Amino acid sequence: MAEEVVLLDFWRSPFGMRVRIALAEKGIKYEYKEEDLRNKSPLLLQMNPVHKKIPVLIHKGKPICESLIVVQYIEEVWNDRNPLLPSDPYKRAQARFWADYVDKKIYDLGSKFRTSRGEEKKAAKKELIEALKLLEEQLGDKTYFGGNNLGFVDIALVPFYAWFKANDAFGPLNIERKCPKFVAWAKRCMQKESVSKSLPDQNKVYEFIVERRKKLGIE
C-alpha cells in the first residue's frame, strides 16, 4: 500500500505536534517537511492558499488543513487501529468540545503570558491557570482524557508541555504547584513514544523564547 503521506510542519508549532502525535499513534509512515515560515514554500502556498499556514497533511496529493480537522481525518482513514476518538456520539461531542476549548484558550493565553508585563501578564496568568484547572476537572481520575488510551483532547493539549520550562522561567507560572494533576498527566503522556518523539525539547523552546523576548525588548 504505497500511500503517500506528507506533513508540512514547523518544529515549534503545537498544531503540527498534534498531527505528528496522531500519525505516530496510528503507526503511519510519512515524509516530514520543515517549512521556513518567513519564506514559505510554493508547495505550502499551493496546498493551503486560504490560510498559508502549517500543519498541512498531504495524502495522495490532496491537502488537509487545520490540525484538529487533520487529526479527525487521520482517525477516519486509518480507522482499523488505535482509535483517537470515542465511538459513542455523546463522548465524541464532549471530546470535540474540549479540544475546541483548548484551541480557544491555552496556546494564545500562554503566548500572552510570556510576552506581556504587569497587569496584562497577571490577567493572562489567572485566566490560564483557571483554564488548566477546568481541564484538570475534566480529566478527573482518568489516566488520559481519552480514558485508558491517548485521545483527541490529550493530543490537542499535550503540545503545551513543550513550553513548561519557558513558562516557569518567564512567569513564573508555577504550574507544578498550581496544577499538579495537569503536570502529572502531561508527564504520563510524555512516557509514550508517540508524544515524546513529537514534541521538541523544552530547552530548545526555552532558548527560542529567550531570543524572542530580547527582540521584543522584554526583560
Place this chain on the structure above:
Amino acid sequence: MAASQEEVTLLGVTGSAFVCRVQIALKLKGVEYKYVEENLGNKSDLLLKYNPVYKKVPVFVHNEKPIPESLVIVEYIDETWKHNPILPSDPYQRALARFWSKFIDDRVVGAAWKAVYTVDEEEREKNVEESFEALQFLENELKDKKFFGGEEFGLVDIAAVYIAFWIPIFQEIGGLELFTSENFPKLYKWSQEFVNHPVVKESLPPRDPVFAFLKRRYESLSASK
C-alpha cells in the same frame, strides 16, 4: 418521530444564527424537540447548569446530556439520527466540510459583524475588507454547485446561514453594500436557494423582529459615540 425515551431540548434565543443552525439540522432530521427561549440578560439556572463554561446558547440537551457549540451539536445530531446526512461519508470530503465551516466561524462571523457594528471608521473599513476577502474564498469554493454540500445542503450550508440571512440584515442596517449579486453572483444565488429551501425556510426566525432588534443595537452603538 416519537422514540419512546427520547428527550430532546434546545436552549436558544430567537435571532441567533448559531441557534438557527441547530434548528435547521433538527428540522432536516425530523426530530421533535422542546424549545426553551433564554433571556441572555437574565440567564436561567438551566443554562448555567448546562453550559457552565461559556454560559451561551445554543445548548442542545439529549436525554439530559448537554452539548454546547453549534457545530459540535450539528455533528452530534448527524451521528445520532443517521438519515438525511449532513456530513458526507468520504473522509476527505468530511475534512473539507469541517474546514469551510470553521472558516466561516473564524473569518466571516466576526468580521461581518464588525463591518457594521464598530464605531471606529478605520476599524470598520478593515473588517469590510476582511469580510470581502473571506466571502471571495467561499464564492470560489462554491463553484457551480447548487449547495456547498452538492445537490442537497450540508454542514457548510448550515454554517453559512449566517451569510444567507443575517449578513443581508446587517447590510441594510449599516448601509453597506458588501454581499450583493454583483460582488458574489454564485454565493448570492446560493443564498436565495438556501433561504427558500423548505427545511430552512421553516427554521429561520421571522425577519422583522430580528431586524428591529439589530437596528436598535446599531442605533445605541452610534448614540454612545
